[in-house]
Amino acid sequence: MKALLDELVGSLNEIIAVVLTTTDGFPLGFASKIPIDAEREAAAIASLASLSTRSTDLAGIGPAEEILITSEIGRIFVYPIGELTAIGIITVRDVTTALVLLKVRQLLPEIEAELERLLGDRTGGSV
Amino acid sequence: MKDYREVLKSFESIAGPIKPHAEVLRRYAENLKEWDELLVKVFYDTLFSYGTSASIFREGERTEREVALKMWYRRVVSGEWDESFWEWQFRKVGFAHVIRGIPNEFILSAMSLLQRTFLEKALQEFPVEEAVRVYTAFKHITDAVATLMAAGYMYCYLEALSESTGMPPALIERHAVLLARRIYEEI
Ligand code: HEM
Numbered sequence: 001m002k003a004l005l006d007e008l009v010g011s012l013n014e015i016i017a018v019v020l021t022t023t024d025g026f027p028l029g030f031a032s033k034i035p036i037d038a039e040r041e042a043a044a045i046a047s048l049a050s051l052s053t054r055s056t057d058l059a060g061i062g063p064a065e066e067i068l069i070t071s072e073i074g075r076i077f078v079y080p081i082g083e084l085t086a087i088g089i090i091t092v093r094d095v096t097t098a099l100v101l102l103k104v105r106q107l108l109p110e111i112e113a114e115l116e117r118l119l120g121d122r123t124g125g126s127v
Numbered sequence: 128m129k130d131y132r133e134v135l136k137s138f139e140s141i142a143g144p145i146k147p148h149a150e151v152l153r154r155y156a157e158n159l160k161e162w163d164e165l166l167v168k169v170f171y172d173t174l175f176s177y178g179t180s181a182s183i184f185r186e187g188e189r190t191e192r193e194v195a196l197k198m199w200y201r202r203v204v205s206g207e208w209d210e211s212f213w214e215w216q217f218r219k220v221g222f223a224h225v226i227r228g229i230p231n232e233f234i235l236s237a238m239s240l241l242q243r244t245f246l247e248k249a250l251q252e253f254p255v256e257e258a259v260r261v262y263t264a265f266k267h268i269t270d271a272v273a274t275l276m277a278a279g280y281m282y283c284y285l286e287a288l289s290e291s292t293g294m295p296p297a298l299i300e301r302h303a304v305l306l307a308r309r310i311y312e313e314i
Contacts, residue, residue, distance in 0.1 A: 025301035043301050047294055054293025 001114045004107055005031035011103045014095035016074065019088045020111070021046045028085065028118065036090075045088035049080045068097065079104055085115055128286055131217035134278045138271050145208070145271055148264035153206035155261050160204055162248050163197045169244045170196060170237065180233055203268055216272045221279035231277045238273040242266050 005018045009031040017032035025043035030036070052064035067078040070093065077089040077100050089100055139145055152159065171193060174180045184192065199220065202212065224234060245265050249258035289296055 024295060024297040040305055043298065043305055046298050047292065047302070050293040050295065050298060054291070057293070 001029040001111075001118070002031065004110055004114060005029050008089070008103060008107050009033060011107075012091075012095070012099060014091045015089060015100070015103070016092065017041075017090040019045055019090075021086055021088070022119075023049060023080075023084055023086060028115070032090075041088065041090075045076075045078055045086055048076075048078045048088070049086035052078070053080065066101065077101075077104075081108070081112065081115065084119055087111070129278065129282045131213060131275055131279070134217075134275055135213060135271065138274045142267065142270060145267065148267040149206040149208055151206070151260055151264035152204050152268070156205050158252070159261070159265075160201045162245070163200050165248060166200055166241060166244055167193050167196050170241055173240055174237065183227060183229055183233075203272070204265065206264075208268070213275070217275045217279050220272070221276040222283065224276065225280055225283050231280050234276050234280075235273055238269055242269055 001020065005020060008018050009015050016034060017030065017036050019030040019032075019036070019038055019041045020028040021042035022028060023046050025046040027038045027042035030038040030042070032038070048067050048069075049064070052067045056062060056064045064080060067076075069076040069078075072093075074093050075091045075095060077091070077097075078086055079089075079101075080086045087104065089104065091100060135145075171189060175184070175189065242262075242265065246258070246262045249262045249265075252258070253261060285296060285299055288294065288299055
Protein backbone atom coordinates (compact mmCIF):
# COMPACT_ATOMS: atom_id res chain seq x y z
CA MET A 1 0.00 0.00 0.00
CA LYS A 2 2.84 2.37 0.89
CA ALA A 3 4.30 2.09 -2.62
CA LEU A 4 0.93 2.96 -4.19
CA LEU A 5 0.45 5.97 -1.96
CA ASP A 6 4.02 7.11 -2.64
CA GLU A 7 3.25 6.80 -6.34
CA LEU A 8 0.12 8.95 -5.93
CA VAL A 9 2.03 11.64 -4.02
CA GLY A 10 4.77 11.55 -6.64
CA SER A 11 2.35 11.74 -9.57
CA LEU A 12 1.68 15.47 -9.25
CA ASN A 13 3.91 18.23 -7.93
CA GLU A 14 0.87 19.85 -6.35
CA ILE A 15 0.04 16.83 -4.18
CA ILE A 16 1.58 17.24 -0.73
CA ALA A 17 0.26 14.22 1.12
CA VAL A 18 -2.11 11.28 0.85
CA VAL A 19 -3.78 9.53 3.77
CA LEU A 20 -5.81 6.35 3.45
CA THR A 21 -8.12 5.62 6.37
CA THR A 22 -10.84 3.29 7.51
CA THR A 23 -14.21 4.95 8.16
CA ASP A 24 -13.47 4.32 11.86
CA GLY A 25 -10.48 6.65 11.55
CA PHE A 26 -7.62 4.17 11.61
CA PRO A 27 -4.86 5.02 9.14
CA LEU A 28 -4.24 2.28 6.58
CA GLY A 29 -1.28 4.11 5.09
CA PHE A 30 0.04 7.53 4.19
CA ALA A 31 2.65 9.22 2.07
CA SER A 32 3.74 12.79 2.52
CA LYS A 33 6.29 15.32 1.34
CA ILE A 34 6.03 17.14 4.69
CA PRO A 35 5.72 15.89 8.27
CA ILE A 36 2.05 15.24 9.14
CA ASP A 37 0.27 13.64 12.06
CA ALA A 38 -1.16 10.79 9.99
CA GLU A 39 -3.16 9.29 12.87
CA ARG A 40 -5.10 12.48 13.55
CA GLU A 41 -5.38 13.37 9.88
CA ALA A 42 -6.85 9.92 9.19
CA ALA A 43 -9.48 10.42 11.91
CA ALA A 44 -10.30 13.89 10.54
CA ILE A 45 -10.63 12.56 6.97
CA ALA A 46 -12.89 9.75 8.15
CA SER A 47 -15.04 12.37 9.90
CA LEU A 48 -15.28 14.47 6.74
CA ALA A 49 -16.36 11.40 4.78
CA SER A 50 -19.06 10.59 7.38
CA LEU A 51 -20.29 14.14 7.60
CA SER A 52 -20.57 14.55 3.85
CA THR A 53 -22.40 11.27 3.49
CA ARG A 54 -24.82 12.31 6.24
CA SER A 55 -25.42 15.69 4.53
CA THR A 56 -25.97 14.22 1.07
CA ASP A 57 -28.26 11.55 2.54
CA LEU A 58 -30.34 14.20 4.28
CA ALA A 59 -30.48 16.25 1.10
CA GLY A 60 -31.56 13.16 -0.81
CA ILE A 61 -28.83 13.59 -3.44
CA GLY A 62 -27.16 10.18 -3.19
CA PRO A 63 -23.88 9.20 -1.59
CA ALA A 64 -21.00 11.70 -1.50
CA GLU A 65 -18.35 11.08 -4.12
CA GLU A 66 -15.94 13.93 -3.55
CA ILE A 67 -15.37 16.46 -0.79
CA LEU A 68 -13.27 19.49 -1.54
CA ILE A 69 -12.01 21.89 1.08
CA THR A 70 -10.14 25.00 0.06
CA SER A 71 -8.01 26.71 2.67
CA GLU A 72 -5.79 29.78 2.60
CA ILE A 73 -2.87 27.95 1.01
CA GLY A 74 -4.07 24.46 0.19
CA ARG A 75 -6.81 22.02 -0.56
CA ILE A 76 -8.01 18.73 0.81
CA PHE A 77 -9.85 16.29 -1.42
CA VAL A 78 -11.63 13.38 0.22
CA TYR A 79 -12.92 10.42 -1.74
CA PRO A 80 -14.91 7.73 0.07
CA ILE A 81 -13.87 4.30 -1.23
CA GLY A 82 -16.76 1.96 -0.62
CA GLU A 83 -18.28 1.91 2.84
CA LEU A 84 -15.19 1.10 4.84
CA THR A 85 -12.45 3.42 3.66
CA ALA A 86 -11.71 6.92 2.41
CA ILE A 87 -8.70 8.60 0.93
CA GLY A 88 -7.63 12.17 1.64
CA ILE A 89 -5.37 14.09 -0.67
CA ILE A 90 -3.72 17.27 0.52
CA THR A 91 -2.55 19.62 -2.21
CA VAL A 92 -1.39 23.18 -2.72
CA ARG A 93 -4.21 25.61 -3.41
CA ASP A 94 -3.40 26.13 -7.03
CA VAL A 95 -4.19 22.69 -8.42
CA THR A 96 -6.41 21.50 -11.20
CA THR A 97 -9.23 19.64 -9.49
CA ALA A 98 -9.88 17.29 -12.40
CA LEU A 99 -6.25 16.29 -12.48
CA VAL A 100 -6.35 15.13 -8.87
CA LEU A 101 -9.44 13.04 -9.54
CA LEU A 102 -7.78 11.60 -12.64
CA LYS A 103 -4.68 10.57 -10.68
CA VAL A 104 -6.83 8.96 -7.98
CA ARG A 105 -8.91 7.12 -10.58
CA GLN A 106 -5.80 5.85 -12.32
CA LEU A 107 -4.48 4.26 -9.16
CA LEU A 108 -7.81 3.27 -7.66
CA PRO A 109 -8.07 -0.26 -9.03
CA GLU A 110 -4.71 -1.12 -7.50
CA ILE A 111 -5.59 0.59 -4.19
CA GLU A 112 -8.88 -1.32 -4.11
CA ALA A 113 -7.13 -4.60 -4.82
CA GLU A 114 -4.71 -3.88 -1.99
CA LEU A 115 -7.60 -2.92 0.30
CA GLU A 116 -9.39 -6.13 -0.55
CA ARG A 117 -6.30 -8.00 0.50
CA LEU A 118 -6.17 -6.00 3.75
CA LEU A 119 -9.86 -5.86 4.65
CA GLY A 120 -11.45 -8.71 2.72
CA ASP A 121 -13.98 -8.09 -0.03
CA ARG A 122 -16.10 -5.63 1.99
CA THR A 123 -14.60 -2.53 0.37
CA GLY A 124 -17.07 -2.49 -2.59
CA GLY A 125 -17.75 0.65 -4.63
CA SER A 126 -15.43 3.07 -6.35
CA VAL A 127 -14.58 6.75 -6.56
CA MET B 128 -29.12 4.16 22.68
CA LYS B 129 -27.51 1.63 24.97
CA ASP B 130 -30.07 -0.41 26.90
CA TYR B 131 -30.12 0.61 30.57
CA ARG B 132 -30.25 -3.08 31.50
CA GLU B 133 -26.74 -3.49 30.12
CA VAL B 134 -25.52 -0.61 32.29
CA LEU B 135 -27.23 -2.11 35.33
CA LYS B 136 -25.74 -5.50 34.56
CA SER B 137 -22.24 -4.02 34.58
CA PHE B 138 -23.05 -2.19 37.82
CA GLU B 139 -24.23 -5.36 39.53
CA SER B 140 -21.33 -7.43 38.22
CA ILE B 141 -18.80 -4.95 39.59
CA ALA B 142 -20.49 -3.33 42.60
CA GLY B 143 -22.62 -6.28 43.66
CA PRO B 144 -26.26 -7.35 43.34
CA ILE B 145 -29.00 -4.84 44.11
CA LYS B 146 -31.78 -7.09 45.42
CA PRO B 147 -30.44 -7.73 48.95
CA HIS B 148 -30.32 -3.97 49.51
CA ALA B 149 -33.95 -3.62 48.50
CA GLU B 150 -34.88 -5.99 51.31
CA VAL B 151 -32.99 -3.93 53.88
CA LEU B 152 -34.60 -0.66 52.79
CA ARG B 153 -38.07 -2.20 52.67
CA ARG B 154 -37.75 -3.11 56.32
CA TYR B 155 -36.96 0.48 57.30
CA ALA B 156 -38.94 2.28 54.59
CA GLU B 157 -41.62 3.91 56.74
CA ASN B 158 -38.99 5.38 59.03
CA LEU B 159 -36.68 6.51 56.23
CA LYS B 160 -39.46 8.24 54.26
CA GLU B 161 -39.75 10.74 57.11
CA TRP B 162 -36.27 12.06 56.35
CA ASP B 163 -37.38 13.46 53.01
CA GLU B 164 -37.83 17.02 54.31
CA LEU B 165 -34.31 17.19 55.76
CA LEU B 166 -32.55 15.60 52.78
CA VAL B 167 -34.32 17.74 50.23
CA LYS B 168 -33.58 20.91 52.20
CA VAL B 169 -29.82 20.17 52.46
CA PHE B 170 -29.78 19.18 48.77
CA TYR B 171 -31.38 22.35 47.41
CA ASP B 172 -29.85 24.73 49.98
CA THR B 173 -26.50 23.55 48.65
CA LEU B 174 -27.37 23.65 44.94
CA PHE B 175 -28.89 27.13 45.33
CA SER B 176 -25.91 28.47 47.27
CA TYR B 177 -23.36 27.68 44.57
CA GLY B 178 -23.60 30.16 41.71
CA THR B 179 -22.92 27.74 38.87
CA SER B 180 -25.55 25.21 39.94
CA ALA B 181 -27.98 27.88 41.14
CA SER B 182 -27.96 29.48 37.67
CA ILE B 183 -29.47 26.31 36.19
CA PHE B 184 -32.79 26.80 37.99
CA ARG B 185 -35.56 29.00 36.69
CA GLU B 186 -37.12 31.61 38.90
CA GLY B 187 -39.72 30.13 41.25
CA GLU B 188 -38.73 26.57 40.36
CA ARG B 189 -37.53 25.45 43.78
CA THR B 190 -40.86 24.21 45.17
CA GLU B 191 -41.48 22.09 42.09
CA ARG B 192 -37.96 20.65 42.30
CA GLU B 193 -38.40 19.85 45.99
CA VAL B 194 -41.65 18.00 45.37
CA ALA B 195 -40.02 15.93 42.59
CA LEU B 196 -36.97 15.06 44.69
CA LYS B 197 -39.08 14.12 47.70
CA MET B 198 -41.14 11.80 45.54
CA TRP B 199 -37.98 10.31 44.08
CA TYR B 200 -36.42 9.79 47.52
CA ARG B 201 -39.53 8.13 48.94
CA ARG B 202 -39.66 5.73 46.02
CA VAL B 203 -35.95 4.91 46.39
CA VAL B 204 -36.19 4.06 50.09
CA SER B 205 -39.37 2.06 49.54
CA GLY B 206 -37.15 -0.71 48.14
CA GLU B 207 -39.81 -1.38 45.51
CA TRP B 208 -37.68 -1.32 42.37
CA ASP B 209 -39.39 -2.96 39.46
CA GLU B 210 -38.75 -2.54 35.75
CA SER B 211 -40.70 0.74 35.67
CA PHE B 212 -38.52 2.16 38.48
CA TRP B 213 -35.31 1.63 36.49
CA GLU B 214 -36.92 2.83 33.29
CA TRP B 215 -37.90 6.02 35.16
CA GLN B 216 -34.38 6.54 36.53
CA PHE B 217 -32.76 6.17 33.12
CA ARG B 218 -35.25 7.76 30.76
CA LYS B 219 -36.95 10.41 32.88
CA VAL B 220 -34.71 11.34 35.81
CA GLY B 221 -31.51 10.94 33.78
CA PHE B 222 -32.59 12.61 30.56
CA ALA B 223 -34.47 15.44 32.34
CA HIS B 224 -31.00 16.59 33.46
CA VAL B 225 -29.46 16.24 30.00
CA ILE B 226 -32.28 18.42 28.65
CA ARG B 227 -31.39 21.09 31.21
CA GLY B 228 -27.66 20.85 30.43
CA ILE B 229 -26.63 19.57 33.87
CA PRO B 230 -23.24 17.87 33.61
CA ASN B 231 -22.26 14.59 35.22
CA GLU B 232 -20.00 16.20 37.79
CA PHE B 233 -22.99 18.06 39.26
CA ILE B 234 -25.09 14.91 39.43
CA LEU B 235 -22.36 12.81 41.02
CA SER B 236 -21.46 15.54 43.51
CA ALA B 237 -25.13 16.01 44.43
CA MET B 238 -25.53 12.27 44.92
CA SER B 239 -22.48 12.25 47.16
CA LEU B 240 -24.03 15.04 49.26
CA LEU B 241 -27.30 13.15 49.50
CA GLN B 242 -25.54 9.99 50.62
CA ARG B 243 -23.47 11.76 53.27
CA THR B 244 -26.51 13.58 54.65
CA PHE B 245 -28.34 10.26 54.80
CA LEU B 246 -25.42 8.67 56.69
CA GLU B 247 -25.31 11.49 59.24
CA LYS B 248 -29.03 11.13 59.85
CA ALA B 249 -28.79 7.34 60.07
CA LEU B 250 -26.05 7.62 62.69
CA GLN B 251 -28.29 9.92 64.73
CA GLU B 252 -31.30 7.65 64.50
CA PHE B 253 -29.90 4.12 64.71
CA PRO B 254 -27.25 2.19 66.61
CA VAL B 255 -24.02 2.21 64.54
CA GLU B 256 -24.36 -1.31 63.15
CA GLU B 257 -27.92 -0.71 61.97
CA ALA B 258 -27.01 2.71 60.58
CA VAL B 259 -24.22 1.18 58.53
CA ARG B 260 -26.57 -1.51 57.17
CA VAL B 261 -29.22 1.00 56.13
CA TYR B 262 -26.66 3.42 54.72
CA THR B 263 -24.95 0.65 52.72
CA ALA B 264 -28.29 -0.22 51.12
CA PHE B 265 -29.07 3.43 50.36
CA LYS B 266 -25.60 4.01 48.96
CA HIS B 267 -25.81 0.95 46.74
CA ILE B 268 -29.12 1.90 45.17
CA THR B 269 -28.22 5.57 44.75
CA ASP B 270 -24.85 4.61 43.25
CA ALA B 271 -26.77 2.47 40.75
CA VAL B 272 -29.03 5.42 39.90
CA ALA B 273 -26.01 7.76 39.55
CA THR B 274 -24.34 5.21 37.28
CA LEU B 275 -27.45 5.09 35.06
CA MET B 276 -27.69 8.88 34.95
CA ALA B 277 -23.98 9.31 34.13
CA ALA B 278 -24.06 6.59 31.47
CA GLY B 279 -27.25 8.01 29.92
CA TYR B 280 -25.64 11.45 29.75
CA MET B 281 -22.55 10.12 27.97
CA TYR B 282 -24.43 7.87 25.56
CA CYS B 283 -26.84 10.68 24.73
CA TYR B 284 -23.94 12.96 23.72
CA LEU B 285 -22.24 10.17 21.76
CA GLU B 286 -25.43 9.24 19.95
CA ALA B 287 -26.26 12.86 19.21
CA LEU B 288 -22.83 13.35 17.68
CA SER B 289 -23.06 10.13 15.73
CA GLU B 290 -26.58 10.87 14.52
CA SER B 291 -25.91 14.47 13.48
CA THR B 292 -22.57 13.91 11.77
CA GLY B 293 -22.97 10.37 10.53
CA MET B 294 -19.74 9.48 12.33
CA PRO B 295 -19.87 5.84 13.44
CA PRO B 296 -19.43 5.34 17.22
CA ALA B 297 -16.09 3.62 16.56
CA LEU B 298 -14.80 6.77 14.85
CA ILE B 299 -15.90 8.94 17.78
CA GLU B 300 -14.14 6.50 20.07
CA ARG B 301 -11.05 6.81 17.90
CA HIS B 302 -11.07 10.61 18.26
CA ALA B 303 -11.44 10.20 22.03
CA VAL B 304 -8.51 7.79 22.18
CA LEU B 305 -6.29 10.13 20.15
CA LEU B 306 -7.23 13.10 22.35
CA ALA B 307 -6.80 11.11 25.57
CA ARG B 308 -3.40 9.94 24.41
CA ARG B 309 -2.30 13.54 23.75
CA ILE B 310 -3.53 14.72 27.14
CA TYR B 311 -1.94 11.72 28.84
CA GLU B 312 1.38 12.41 27.19
CA GLU B 313 1.30 16.15 27.95
CA ILE B 314 2.50 15.76 31.54
C1 HEM C 1 -28.55 13.18 43.10
C2 HEM C 1 -28.75 13.74 41.97
C3 HEM C 1 -30.12 14.18 41.51
C4 HEM C 1 -31.32 13.54 41.60
C5 HEM C 1 -31.59 12.19 42.20
C6 HEM C 1 -32.30 14.39 40.98
C7 HEM C 1 -33.64 14.08 40.87
C8 HEM C 1 -34.50 14.74 40.03
C9 HEM C 1 -35.83 14.29 39.67
C10 HEM C 1 -36.49 13.04 40.20
C11 HEM C 1 -36.34 15.16 38.78
C12 HEM C 1 -37.68 15.07 38.05
C13 HEM C 1 -37.44 14.33 36.75
C14 HEM C 1 -38.71 13.98 35.95
O1 HEM C 1 -39.29 12.92 36.21
O2 HEM C 1 -39.09 14.77 35.08
C15 HEM C 1 -35.35 16.20 38.59
C16 HEM C 1 -35.48 17.28 37.75
C17 HEM C 1 -34.60 18.32 37.73
N1 HEM C 1 -33.39 18.41 38.38
FE1 HEM C 1 -32.54 17.00 39.47
N2 HEM C 1 -31.68 15.54 40.55
C18 HEM C 1 -30.35 15.44 40.86
C19 HEM C 1 -29.39 16.38 40.63
C20 HEM C 1 -29.64 17.63 40.12
C21 HEM C 1 -28.69 18.69 40.01
C22 HEM C 1 -27.22 18.57 40.47
C23 HEM C 1 -29.32 19.75 39.46
C24 HEM C 1 -28.81 21.11 39.10
C25 HEM C 1 -27.66 21.60 39.44
C26 HEM C 1 -30.69 19.33 39.19
C27 HEM C 1 -31.64 20.10 38.58
C28 HEM C 1 -32.85 19.62 38.11
C29 HEM C 1 -33.73 20.37 37.24
C30 HEM C 1 -33.49 21.77 36.71
C31 HEM C 1 -34.83 19.55 36.98
C32 HEM C 1 -36.06 19.86 36.14
C33 HEM C 1 -35.95 19.22 34.77
C34 HEM C 1 -37.13 19.65 33.91
O3 HEM C 1 -37.01 20.70 33.28
O4 HEM C 1 -38.13 18.92 33.90
N3 HEM C 1 -30.83 18.05 39.61
N4 HEM C 1 -34.24 15.91 39.36
